[in-house]
Each structure stands twice: as C-alpha cells, then as structure tokens.
Amino acid sequence: MRISDLSRQTGVPIATIKFYLRERLLPPGTPTGRNQAAYGEAHLRRLRLIRALTNIGQLELTSVRELLTAIENDKVPLPALYALVDRALFPQEPALHSVEGAKQVRADVDRFVKELGWSPDMDAPSRDRLALVVLTLQRLGCECGMEYFLPYAEAAEKLAVQDLDLLPADGVGADRAAVVVRGVLLDVALSALRRMAQEHHATLRFGATKADVRHA
Amino acid sequence: MRISDLSRQTGVPIATIKFYLRERLLPPGTPTGRNQAAYGEAHLRRLRLIRALTNIGQLELTSVRELLTAIENDKVPLPALYALVDRALFPQEPALHSVEGAKQVRADVDRFVKELGWSPDMDAPSRDRLALVVLTLQRLGCECGMEYFLPYAEAAEKLAVQDLDLLPADGVGADRAAVVVRGVLLDVALSALRRMAQEHHATLRFGATKADVRHA
Numbered sequence: 177m178r179i180s181d182l183s184r185q186t187g188v189p190i191a192t193i194k195f196y197l198r199e200r201l202l203p204p205g206t207p208t209g210r211n212q213a214a215y216g217e218a219h220l221r222r223l224r225l226i227r228a229l230t231n232i233g234q235l236e237l238t239s240v241r242e243l244l245t246a247i248e249n250d251k252v253p254l255p256a257l258y259a260l261v262d263r264a265l266f267p268q269e270p271a272l273h274s275v276e277g278a279k280q281v282r283a284d285v286d287r288f289v290k291e292l293g294w295s296p297d298m299d300a301p302s303r304d305r306l307a308l309v310v311l312t313l314q315r316l317g318c319e320c321g322m323e324y325f326l327p328y329a330e331a332a333e334k335l336a337v338q339d340l341d342l343l344p345a346d347g348v349g350a351d352r353a354a355v356v357v358r359g360v361l362l363d364v365a366l367s368a369l370r371r372m373a374q375e376h377h378a379t380l381r382f383g384a385t386k387a388d389v390r391h392a
Numbered sequence: 393m394r395i396s397d398l399s400r401q402t403g404v405p406i407a408t409i410k411f412y413l414r415e416r417l418l419p420p421g422t423p424t425g426r427n428q429a430a431y432g433e434a435h436l437r438r439l440r441l442i443r444a445l446t447n448i449g450q451l452e453l454t455s456v457r458e459l460l461t462a463i464e465n466d467k468v469p470l471p472a473l474y475a476l477v478d479r480a481l482f483p484q485e486p487a488l489h490s491v492e493g494a495k496q497v498r499a500d501v502d503r504f505v506k507e508l509g510w511s512p513d514m515d516a517p518s519r520d521r522l523a524l525v526v527l528t529l530q531r532l533g534c535e536c537g538m539e540y541f542l543p544y545a546e547a548a549e550k551l552a553v554q555d556l557d558l559l560p561a562d563g564v565g566a567d568r569a570a571v572v573v574r575g576v577l578l579d580v581a582l583s584a585l586r587r588m589a590q591e592h593h594a595t596l597r598f599g600a601t602k603a604d605v606r607h608a
Contacts, residue, residue: 187490221532228528232521234450255594262587274403294592302584302591305448309581312444316437318570319558327554328578329585331547336589338543340597342535347598354534362544363586365525367579368518369545371478373552374575375518376510378471381556382563 177215179205186223193223201226201241225353233360239264247352254347254355261359262301272304275311282307288322292329335362393431395421402439409439417442417457441569449576455480463568470563470571477575478517488520491527498523504538508545551582 183190196202202222205213222244229235229243246252246260272278285307289296296302306325313320339358343350399406412418418438421429438460445451445459462468462476488494501523505512512518522541529536555574559566 224528224531228532232524232528254598255591258587258590258594262591265583265587276403289588294588295595296588296591300588300591302587306581306584306588308448309577309584312440312448313574313577315440316444316570316573317567318574320574324554325581325585327551328582329589331551332582332585333589333593335543335547336586336593338540339590340593345597351533354532357532358529358534358536359587359590361525361529363579363583365522365541366544366548366582366586367481368522368525369541369548370552370579370582371474371481371518371575372505372510372512372516372522373545373549374474374555375471375478375512375516377549377552377556378474379511381561382470 177220178212179215182215182219182223185220186227188223188227196223196226199237199241201237201244221353225357228357229360232364235264235360243356247356250352254343254350254352257352257355258359259297259300261356265360265363266301266305272308275308278307278311281311281314284322285310288325288329292333294333335366393436394428395431398431398435398439401436402443404439404443412439412442415453415457417453417460437569441573444573445576448580451480451576459572463572466568470559470566470568473568473571474575475513475516477572481576481579482517482521488524491524494523494527497527497530500538501526504541504545508549510549551578 177185179190179193182188182193193202197204202219205215205219208214225244226240229240230237235243243260243264246257252260272282282304285303286298289303310320310322310325339362342358343355393401395406395409398404398409409418413420418435421431421435424430441460442456445456446453451459459476459480462473468476488498498520501519502514505519526536526538526541555578558574559571
C-alpha cells in the first residue's frame, strides 16, 4: 500500500508518517519509483504501535524508540522488556534523593515490597516512584501509611499474573510488541475504570446529580 | 516565611514560584515591604499540591488551575470533583468517534459498565478512554475482550471504595485537596506496583537475571 493508504487506515497524517520514517521509527518501504514506496502490514502494525504508545500511553518519542528497539531485539529477555516499560513511563523522574525525608520513605517502600515477597531490581524506577507518591501524600496530610497500599499491591499482583498468563508458559515466541503495549495501555484502562468506579460510588454516597457534575 | 523559604522547603526554584504567583496558581503573600511579601503554611501546602499534580501526576497547568478552582469552590460537590479529575487526566483526548470501529467498542464498554452496576455519566471521558484502549489492543492482536477487564474493574471498585472510606460519611468537611491529589497520585502508585509485580513475576517465570535487565 502507499503512504496515503497507511494514513487513511490509521488516521495518522502523512507528514507525521514521513517524520517517523525520517526518524527511523518506521522502517523504509520498498521503493516502487521516484519518491514512491510500498508499505505492508508490518508498517501498519508498527504505526499503530507507535500511536498507541504516544497518544494513549503519552510516552515521549525517545522512550518509544527505546521500546521499539528492545521489542525487535530477541536478546532482550522478557523480564527486561517489562523493566524497560517501567523506565519509559517516567523518563524525567524527579530525583527522589534530593527530597527531604525521602530516604526513610524509600526504606519503607523497600521493606513493604520485600514483605510482599517481590524482588524487583533495587534500581527499578517504580521503587522511587512509589516512595515519591507516599511521601507526597503524607506531606499533604493524607492518612495513608504503607499499609494503605496493601490492597493496591494485591490488585497489582493479581493483574500482573493475569497478563503473564497470556504469554506462552516458557515465554518462547511471545508477542513482544503486545507485552509492551499491554504494559503501557492497561495502566490507562485501570485508571479509567478506577475513575468510573469513583464517580459512581461518590455519587451513591454523596448524592450529587449528574447536572451537578456537568455544571461544575 | 519569605519566597526563598518556600523554595528551600519544597525544592521549587524561586523563578517557578514567581511564575505560579503571576499566573495566580498561588495566591499573593502579605506585603511586608517594597518587593517583599510573607507567605504562610497555606502557600506551602498549595505549592506542594501544584508540584504533586504537575511533577508526579504529569498534569498540564490548565488542568491544575481548573482543579485548584474546584477544590476551593465548595459548591462543586464531591462527585463532580472526581469527574473533574477524570477530565484533567487526558485533556487532549484523541477523539474516539473519528476512529473506525469505535462505535461498536464504545457500546461494548457501556454494556460492560452497566453490567458492573456502575452509572458514571455517559459523558465521562473514562468511557471513551477505556474504549480506545480496548480497540487499540484488539487492533494490535492482543486477545483481550471485555471479559479480560473484569478483574481490572473489580480491583478498581475495591480501591475506589477504600479511598472514599477515608472521607467523612456525609462528605461534609472532606479535605477536597486530598480527594484530588489521591485521585491523581494513586494511579501512579498503582502503576508502580503493577510494574514491580510484573518484573518480579516475569523473572520468576522466565528466569532472566538482574544482569540481563541492566545490560538490556
């Protein structure tokens, strides 16, 4: 198919597709003439993957590039692929160590994770990210100590295992693009569902009408 | 305290604080002399709130401004506050209706939500957002129909109720800033925990060593 077909099928403007080609996020098509090339299903799929990560996942292009490279490199084992998704999500992590009181909270997080029986890498960005959330909530007066996060951890573990169950038992031949895209997009799904549940239950409890919501 | 104290206690540069003052995200301090003003605990708290929403929640300033206004306006009922958090998260939502096949998936989402017994507003952005995720995953060949999201919905509901239990039963006198900040930050906590659980369980199953992860 031509670049205009790619554009039509995905809704991505031609200029953006050309940009992805120049940036090598999309591999070049097969030349069919002066300034023309043919693209295949692989291009379509790759383009959808890029848009999912940037538009829905709100990832930066540098993170997308890193993830695409890792998807294509079978030498990167599956757990490393998950670790890379972790890194991609907050590329400009606020430096935790520069925040007052952070050391104590990070130690609390590490103890909490250990008590869960988990052993993610000590450098996993999620450790600092969780510590930053806990510290910030405490600073803002929310009454949520580490024990508040136990149901969160239980839910996270259950969903993580469900995701892994979609893969072949030995991991061989796993759809690596799907691993990445689920890693990113299911966060968004979970957030959307939490928001709907909150709105529903808040309305049940506090009884605002829909009109209240709309005219806020 | 002076602006330099605010800066020291929060790690926010003075120039950024001045920008927030100009933009009226922070209320002015009490003038104490030519070009000097005194700031109080309320400023400190407000500044921490802004940083939590922008740095950790990655919200845009226009969304932050909308949320701050709603926090201060007691006429905005609590359910509407949750609805506003929903709207703030994806201000530039990709328009679902422009995507091929979207109508069907949105109908699937609406049926799913109804079967859960939830009744968030039909205009709640999370409905479209979930539909977009489902559609994108299907397009990319992931085998996850709506039933795949049932455990996600159950987890979301449980956590939403736990959050609401932190508020007074009648909602009166609820810490409205805390409602907003938990709404945004607990998504990040949940994502961080899901990531750690995934890395841990992927390593258990597929046995990559930590060295693999680091040298990926």
